[in-house]
Amino acid sequence: MSDNLQPRGSDETTLDQPLYTPIKRRSFFMYAGATAGATALVLAGCSKDSDNNPNDAALIDVGSSDVGVLNYAYALEQLEAAFYAQVLTGAYFTGAPAAEKAILTDISIHEKIHADFFKTAITAAAPTQIIKALEVDFSSIDFSNRTRVLEAAKLFEDTGVAAYNGAGRYLTNDTYLTLAGKIVSVEARHAALIRDLISNGTFADNTVLDANALEMSKTPQQVATAVNTYLRNGSKISATRLV
Secondary structure, eight states: OOSSOOOTTOOHHHHTOOOOTTOOOOSTTHHHHHHHHHGGGGOOOOOOOOOSOOOTTSOEEOOSHHHHHHHHHHHHHHHHHHHHHHHTTSHHHHHSOHHHHHHHHHHHHHHHHHHHHHHHHHHHHOTTTOOOOOOBOOTTOOTTOHHHHHHHHHHHHHHHHHHHHHHGGGOOOHHHHHHHHHHHHHHHHHHHHHHHHHSTTOTTOTTTBOTTSOBOOOOHHHHHHHHGGGBOTTTOEEOTTOO
């Protein structure tokens, strides 16, 4: 398996083709989300997952090099997609104002697109190395409580942005680095919007920006420790080989 992974059809004219035409552009960030998700069109391959960790009691090793970063991102996007899918079925969402429903629905669509994108990318480039579908554990989150839901959303979005910022250095393929940059920009929009829903004007405070007004980053090991709290035993990840 070469480190120089190249998705099929990855030309500049393909990268910005629309993917999900039924998606309504309900908010300022909708087009960016659809565009980032549209990069799935550059990839081809079957949809069968390969479980490279038959021991369900063990941590799931995301791997190393480019495919390891893709698996790492796939794990995070699976977690976010599952979270928002559950938000949309919870009591808070049912009684939420229409504007908040639209925002959370859009974010849910974006996260599902991102997860599907990484699944397709890894299936096309390294089908025997893709991690399995993960099982989540959101038992600590009260989905009937607006504050609890939005605080959890902030945690997932801030962690996701910091994770992409920290993992980009491990990518050697320019195409994947470009695509990761597009996706993290959408994740940052999510994070900013969720933060403003919680408290207006906190979209870019000193908890996510450093003294130079640059977005903070976290190592894969730091992120894995944080997200494993929300993954069931047998689905917790290890990113120790992303160094």
